[in-house]
Amino acid sequence: MARGAVARPGRAAPLLVGVGFAALLAWSWHGTAVDLPGLFGGEGLRQVATYVVKLFPPDLSAGAWRDAATGAVETFAISLIGSLLAVCVGLPLSLLATRTLLYRGILFEARRPGPGARAVRVALYAAGKAVLNLLRTIPEIVWALIFVFMVGLGPFPGVLALGFHTGGVLGKLFGEVLEDVDPAPLEALQATGASRFAILVYGVLPQALPQFVSYALYRWEVNIRAAAMMGFVGAGGLGQRIHIAISLFQEHQLMTLILAIYAIVTLVDALSAFLRARLV
Amino acid sequence: MYELRGIRKVFADGTVAVEDISLIVGSGEHVAFIGPSGAGKTTLFRLLNLTLRPTAGALIFEGQDVSALSDAGLRRTRTRIGTIYQQQNLVGRLRVVHNVLAGYLGRWSAATALASLVRPRDVAGAGRALAQVGIPEKLWARTDELSGGQQQRVAIARVLVQDPDVILADEPVSAVDPSLAVSIVTLLRDLSHESRKTLLMNLHSVDLALGHFPRIVGVREGRVLFDVAPDKVGPELLAELYAGHRDEELQLEQLRDGKVSFGAACRPLPGFRK
Amino acid sequence: MARFPSARPADRFRASGSKRLFPYLFTAVFAACVVFSVREAQVDPRVFLEGDALGNVAKFVRGMFPPKLDVEFLGLMAGPAIETVQISVMGTAIAIALGIPLGLLATSSLTWRGVLHERTSRTGRWLLGVVPYAASRAVLSVFRSIPEYVWAFMFVRAVGLGPFPGVLAIGVAYGGMLGKVYSEILENVSPRPLETLHAAGASRVGVILYGLVPQALPNVIAYTLYRWECAIRASAILGFVGAGGLGQQIELSMRMFQFDEVLTLLAILFALVASVDFISGRIRGWVA
Numbered sequence: 001m002a003r004g005a006v007a008r009p010g011r012a013a014p015l016l017v018g019v020g021f022a023a024l025l026a027w028s029w030h031g032t033a034v035d036l037p038g039l040f041g042g043e044g045l046r047q048v049a050t051y052v053v054k055l056f057p058p059d060l061s062a063g064a065w066r067d068a069a070t071g072a073v074e075t076f077a078i079s080l081i082g083s084l085l086a087v088c089v090g091l092p093l094s095l096l097a098t099r100t101l102l103y104r105g106i107l108f109e110a111r112r113p114g115p116g117a118r119a120v121r122v123a124l125y126a127a128g129k130a131v132l133n134l135l136r137t138i139p140e141i142v143w144a145l146i147f148v149f150m151v152g153l154g155p156f157p158g159v160l161a162l163g164f165h166t167g168g169v170l171g172k173l174f175g176e177v178l179e180d181v182d183p184a185p186l187e188a189l190q191a192t193g194a195s196r197f198a199i200l201v202y203g204v205l206p207q208a209l210p211q212f213v214s215y216a217l218y219r220w221e222v223n224i225r226a227a228a229m230m231g232f233v234g235a236g237g238l239g240q241r242i243h244i245a246i247s248l249f250q251e252h253q254l255m256t257l258i259l260a261i262y263a264i265v266t267l268v269d270a271l272s273a274f275l276r277a278r279l280v
Numbered sequence: 281m282y283e284l285r286g287i288r289k290v291f292a293d294g295t296v297a298v299e300d301i302s303l304i305v306g307s308g309e310h311v312a313f314i315g316p317s318g319a320g321k322t323t324l325f326r327l328l329n330l331t332l333r334p335t336a337g338a339l340i341f342e343g344q345d346v347s348a349l350s351d352a353g354l355r356r357t358r359t360r361i362g363t364i365y366q367q368q369n370l371v372g373r374l375r376v377v378h379n380v381l382a383g384y385l386g387r388w389s390a391a392t393a394l395a396s397l398v399r400p401r402d403v404a405g406a407g408r409a410l411a412q413v414g415i416p417e418k419l420w421a422r423t424d425e426l427s428g429g430q431q432q433r434v435a436i437a438r439v440l441v442q443d444p445d446v447i448l449a450d451e452p453v454s455a456v457d458p459s460l461a462v463s464i465v466t467l468l469r470d471l472s473h474e475s476r477k478t479l480l481m482n483l484h485s486v487d488l489a490l491g492h493f494p495r496i497v498g499v500r501e502g503r504v505l506f507d508v509a510p511d512k513v514g515p516e517l518l519a520e521l522y523a524g525h526r527d528e529e530l531q532l533e534q535l536r537d538g539k540v541s542f543g544a545a546c547r548p549l550p551g552f553r554k
Numbered sequence: 555m556a557r558f559p560s561a562r563p564a565d566r567f568r569a570s571g572s573k574r575l576f577p578y579l580f581t582a583v584f585a586a587c588v589v590f591s592v593r594e595a596q597v598d599p600r601v602f603l604e605g606d607a608l609g610n611v612a613k614f615v616r617g618m619f620p621p622k623l624d625v626e627f628l629g630l631m632a633g634p635a636i637e638t639v640q641i642s643v644m645g646t647a648i649a650i651a652l653g654i655p656l657g658l659l660a661t662s663s664l665t666w667r668g669v670l671h672e673r674t675s676r677t678g679r680w681l682l683g684v685v686p687y688a689a690s691r692a693v694l695s696v697f698r699s700i701p702e703y704v705w706a707f708m709f710v711r712a713v714g715l716g717p718f719p720g721v722l723a724i725g726v727a728y729g730g731m732l733g734k735v736y737s738e739i740l741e742n743v744s745p746r747p748l749e750t751l752h753a754a755g756a757s758r759v760g761v762i763l764y765g766l767v768p769q770a771l772p773n774v775i776a777y778t779l780y781r782w783e784c785a786i787r788a789s790a791i792l793g794f795v796g797a798g799g800l801g802q803q804i805e806l807s808m809r810m811f812q813f814d815e816v817l818t819l820l821a822i823l824f825a826l827v828a829s830v831d832f833i834s835g836r837i838r839g840w841v842a
Contacts, residue, residue: 025647028647031636031637034644047712048713051711073594077592081588081591081595110354111351137823141791150610150614151607152601154596158595188365188435189382191358192362192383192386192438193360193385193442194355197393198385225701225702233794246707258704261704
C-alpha cells in the first residue's frame with residue numbers, strides 16, 4: 001500500500017454477486033420461455049388487448065352484483081376466521097419454539113435443568129419447531145385440498161387451510177419475537193420470586209404483544225388474498241366464482257368479480273393499517 | 281443473613297467476573313459496596329439475589345446453602361430478597377400499577393397474577409408504595425412515559441410492595457440527578473432501618489457510601505480489597521481501590537480538594553418521607 | 555412499616571374521550587365481525603366427527619408413506635422444480651423493473667413535495683408532479699390488490715399455458731408491492747442530508763444519487779430479497795392455475811390420489827424454499 005493512501009476496499013465480491021445475478025437471470029429467462037418481444041410486438045399485445053377489451057364493461061346487473069357481494073363477504077369471513085384460527089394455532093406452538101422459555105437464558109441461570117430434564121425440554125423445542133415447519137411448508141392451497149378431501153366442499157376447509165398454514169408462519173414469527181424480548185425486566189421479575197408463568201404474563205407477553213398484533217394484521221392482509229384463492233379448489237368465496245366465470249368465458253362477470261376482489265383487498269389493507277396505527 | 285465462602289463466577293464466554301469473595305453479612309446490617317466499574321459488583325449482586333449460580337464456593341442465605349434449593353425453594357427464597365437495578369428493569373408497556381404490584385408475584389398464584397392484569401388486586405397498597413416514593417399521581421400512567429428518576433422510584437415502590445428481608449440496590453442512583461440520588465439513598469436507608477431490613481448497596485459515588493453506611497466493602501478485580509467502617513476509609517485505601525481507573529480517580533481528587541464533602545446535602549426532596 | 559403520609563387518591567388515568575371509547579367500540583365491532591364471519595364461513599368442527607373425515611385423514615396419511623423416491627420420478631420432477639426457481643427469479647426481476655419507476659413516481663418527496671421542489675411553479679408541480687404521482691399510486695394499488703393467481707389466470711388466457719404467465723403474474727402483483735414499499739422507504743429517508751446537498755448546489759439528479767439512494771438502498775435490497783422468498787412460494791402455487799412449476803405436479807398428484815408423490819413434491823418444495831431463504835438471508839447479511 002502506498003504511503004498515505006487508504007486501502008481501497010476490494011471490488012471482487014460485488015462484481016461476483018453481480019455476475020452471478022446476471023447468469024441467474026439469463027438462465028431463468030431461458031427456462032421460463034419469457035417472450036417479452038413477442039408480448040410487446042404486435043401479435044401478443046393485440047391478444048392481451050383483445051382480452052382486456054372483452055372484460056369491459058363489467059356486468060353490473062343486480063344478479064352479478066349480488067353474486068360478487070356474497071362472494072366478497074364470504075372471502076372476508078374466511079380470511080378473518082382463518083387468521084384468528086392461525087393465532088390460536090401459532091401462539092401455543094410459539095411458546096414451545098422459544099428456547100429462552102424452555103432451557104436457556106436468564107431464567108435458567110440459577111438452577112440449570114438436569115441432563116434428563118434438559119433433554120426433554122430440548123426435545124420439546126425441536127418438536128415445536130418441526131410442527132411449525134410442517135404447517136408452514138405446506139402451501140395453503142395444498143392444505144385446502146387436504147381439508148376439502150377430509151370435510152367436503154365449502155368455506156370451512158378454506159378457513160382450516162388458512163389457519164394451519166398461517167399458524168405455522170405466525171408461530172415462527174412469534175417465537176422469534178419471544179426470543180428477542182429484553183431480558184432485563186424478566187430478570188427483575190424473577191428476582192422477586194415470580195414463577196415462570198408470572199414472568200411470561202407480566203414480562204414476556206407485554207413486551208411481545210405489539211409485535212404479535214402487527215404480525216397478525218400483516219398476515220391478515222396476506223390471507224384476504226389467499227382466501228380468494230381457496231375457491232379454486234372448491235373452498236368457497238370469490239375464487240370459486242372467478243373460476244366459474246373464467247371457465248365459462250363470462251368476461252363481464254369476471255370483471256365484476258375482479259372489482260370485488262380489488263375492493264375487499266383494499267378494504268382489508270386499509271383496516272389493517274388503521275388498526276396497526278391504533279393498537280400498536 | 282448472608283454467608284459467602286470463596287464465591288467465584290466465570291461466565292460462559294470465559295470472563296471471570298468474581299474471582300474469590302468471602303463475606304458475612306448479619307441480619308439488619310447496612311453495607312455499601314464501592315469499587316471501580318468492572319470490578320464484579322453487579323455480578324456479585326446477581327449472585328446474591330439468586331439470579332446467577334456461583335461457579336465455585338458456597339452461598340449461604342439464612343443458614344441454607346442455596347445450591348441445594350429446589351425450583352420452588354429458590355422462588356420462595358427470592359421473595360425474601362428485593363432488588364433495585366441500575367437500569368430500572370421495568371416492563372415499559374405495562375401501567376405503573378402493574379409494575380408495582382409485580383412485587384407480589386412471588387406470593388400470588390398464577391390465577392391471581394393473571395386476574396390482576398385485568399383488574400389490579402391491591403390498588404391501595406400500590407398507591408401507598410408510590411406515595412412513599414413521592415409519585416402517587418403516576419399510578420395509572422404507562423411506565424415508559426415516565427422519566428428515568430420516576431421509573432427508578434417505581435422500581436423502589438415494587439420492592440416496598442414485595443416487603444423483603446433484604447434489599448439489594450445495584451447502583452440505584454447512577455442514572456438520576458444528584459439531589460434525587462441523595463433522597464433515594466436516604467429513603468432506602470431509613471426504610472430498611474425502620475423495618476429492620478438488611479440493606480446492601482452498590483454505589484458509584486464514594487461520598488454517598490461513606491456518608492450513609494456504617495460498613496464499607498471495597499471490591500477490586502473480583503476480590504474484597506477492604507471491609508471496614510467508613511472512618512477507616514482514607515485517601516490511600518481509595519487510591520489503591522481505584523488505581524488505574526481515570527474517572528474514579530478524578531472523583532477522588534474532588535473529594536480531597538473539598539469540592540464535594542462527605543455525605544453531602546442529606547436534605548430529602550419534597551414529596552419524600554423525612 | 556411506619557406511618558404513611560395520606561396518599562392522594564390516585565386518579566385513574568384518563569385520556570381524551572375518543573381514546574377512552576375506542577377499546578369498547580373496537581371490542582364490540584370485532585366480536586360482531588367474528589360471530590358473523592363464523593356463521594358466514596360455515597365453521598362447524600362437528601364435520602370432523604361425522605362421515606368419514608378421520609378415515610379420510612388416515613387414508614391420506616397412509617398413502618403418503620413411503621414417499622415416492624424412485625429415480626425415474628425424481629428425474630421427472632427435476633424439471634418442474636428448476637422451473638419453479640426460474641419463475642421466481644424472472645418474476646422478481648420483472649417486479650423490480652416495474653416497481654422502481656412506479657415507486658419513484660409514487661414518492662411525493664421526489665415528484666412534488668419537499669426540498670427538491672421549493673422553486674418549481676404551482677402549475678409545474680401539478681402537471682409534472684401530482685398527476686404522475688397520483689396515477690402511479692393508482693396503478694400500484696391495482697397491481698398489488700389483485701392477487702397473483704388472478705393475474706396468472708388472466709395471463710394464461712392472454713398468452714397461453716406454461717411458465718411465462720406465471721412470471722408475468724408475479725411480476726405485476728409483486729411489482730405493485732415493491733413499488734409501494736420502495737416509495738415508503740424513499741419517503742422515510744432523512745431529509746437533512748438532502749437539504750445539505752441541495753444547499754451546496756447539487757442538481758436534482760445529484761441529490762438523488764448522493765443523498766437518497768445511499769440511505770434507501772439497504773432497505774430496498776432487504777425488502778426485494780424478502781419478496782423473492784415470497785415469490786418462490788407463489789410460483790409453486792401458481793402451478794395450480796396452469797402456470798407451470800411444482801404446483802401443477804402437486805395438483806396432478808393430489809387429483810390422482812398419489813399421496814406418496816405429494817409427499818415427495820412437498821419435500822422438494824421445502825428444500826427449494828429453505829435454500830432460497832438461506833441464500834437471501836446471507837445476501838441480506840452482507841448488505842446490512
